[in-house]
Amino acid sequence: MSEGFISRAFRGRRQQSDVAGRLPPGQYLERGFPVLSAGPTPHTPLERWDFSIEGHVKEPKRWTWQELLALPHQTPTVDISCVTKWTKFDTHWEGVSVETLLHQVEYDPNVARYVIAFSDGGYTTNLPLADVLGGKAWVAFSYEGQPLAPEHGGPARLLVPHLYFWKSAKWVRGLASGSRWATTIMGIHGKKNATRATNLAIR
Numbered sequence: 001m002s003e004g005f006i007s008r009a010f011r012g013r014r015q016q017s018d019v020a021g022r023l024p025p026g027q028y029l030e031r032g033f034p035v036l037s038a039g040p041t042p043h044t045p046l047e048r049w050d051f052s053i054e055g056h057v058k059e060p061k062r063w064t065w066q067e068l069l070a071l072p073h074q075t076p077t078v079d080i081s082c083v084t085k086w087t088k089f090d091t092h093w094e095g096v097s098v099e100t101l102l103h104q105v106e107y108d109p110n111v112a113r114y115v116i117a118f119s120d121g122g123y124t125t126n127l128p129l130a131d132v133l134g135g136k137a138w139v140a141f142s143y144e145g146q147p148l149a150p151e152h153g154g155p156a157r158l159l160v161p162h163l164y165f166w167k168s169a170k171w172v173r174g175l176a177s178g179s180r181w182a183t184t185i186m187g188i189h190g191k192k193n194a195t196r197a198t199n200l201a202i203r
Contacts, residue, residue: 022079022089023087024081024087026085027081027085027086027087028085028086028087029086029087029088029089030082030086030087030088031088032088033088033152034082034084034086035151035152036082036084037151037170039121039122039123040121041121041150041151041171042119042120042121042150042171043150044120044155044171046065046155047065049064049065049155049156049173050062050063050064050065050173051063051068051101051139051156051172051173051174052173052174052175053101053102053104053105053174053175053176053177054174054175054176054177055112055115055116055175055176055177055178056107056108056111056112056177056178056179057105057106057107057112057177058105058106058107059105059106060105061101061104061105063101065155068096068139068141068156069141071096071100071101072096072100073094073095073096074094074095074096074097074135074138075092075093075094076092076093076095076135076138076159076161077090077091077092077093078090078091078093078159078161079091079161080161080165080168081161081164081165082164082165082166083164083165083166091143091144091161092143092144092145093138093140093142093143093159094140094141094142095138095139095140095141095142095156095159096138096139097135097137097138098132098133098136098137098138098139098158098175099132099133099134099135099137101139101175102132102133107177109129111179112129112177112178112179113128113129113178113179113180114126114127114128114129114177114178114179114180114181115127115129115132115175115176115177115178116175116176116178117158117167117169117172117174117175118169118172118173118174118175118176119169119170119171119172119173120171120173121170121171123169123170123171124169125166125167125169126181127160127163127167128181129177131160131162131163131167132160132175136160136161136162137158137159137160138158138159139156139157139158139159139172140153140156140157140158140159141154141155141156150171152170153168153169153170153171153172154171155171156171156172157169157170157171157172158172
């Protein structure tokens with residue numbers, strides 16, 4: 001059948017089928033970018049912002065904002081899905097892969113099998129180490145070509161698009177590696193939460 005004989009209705013059904021085949025089960029397609037947060041939006045000045053890797057590492061490592069920006073960047077294009085049932089296709093990000101950061105610390109992957117991400121505002125979330133390696137996770141600071149807005153986790157958030165988006169911690173300030181799966185917490189504000197996350201991770 002020639003292209004001229006394909007009706008608009010047929011094209012519409014085909015497009016709907018393509019979308020349905022791409023959506024995870026139970027999700028709907030979202031054109032916007034909903035804002036969901038567990039508390040008020042932090043606004044940490046960039047001159048006071050840093051990111052650290054702690055826990056089961058030989059020596060903890062810390063980067064200032066400028067030092068993070070100086071690391072090699074990647075520009076992943078990924079679909080993101082929220083546990084509240086929306087999915088957004090083909091989102092464009094820029095950031096530093098978690099693997100790049102972990103290459104700058106010494107750790108035993110047979111011991112440090114999990115990480116806890118900790119954030120300004122006290123949020124923490126845990127992940128198996130395998131879920132942040134192999135080009136699966138980034139510390140993202142740009143979205144759709146613009147600096148990441150605070151309401152979406154700026155200046156930087158964890159981006160782990162193959163998992164539900166609550167694992168992509170907003171306002172991320174570091175990772176604490178550990179040997180056991182730990183129940184994460186809603187801790188107290190700021191860097192003090194890093195100590196609590198580290199304590200959980202190294203049990």
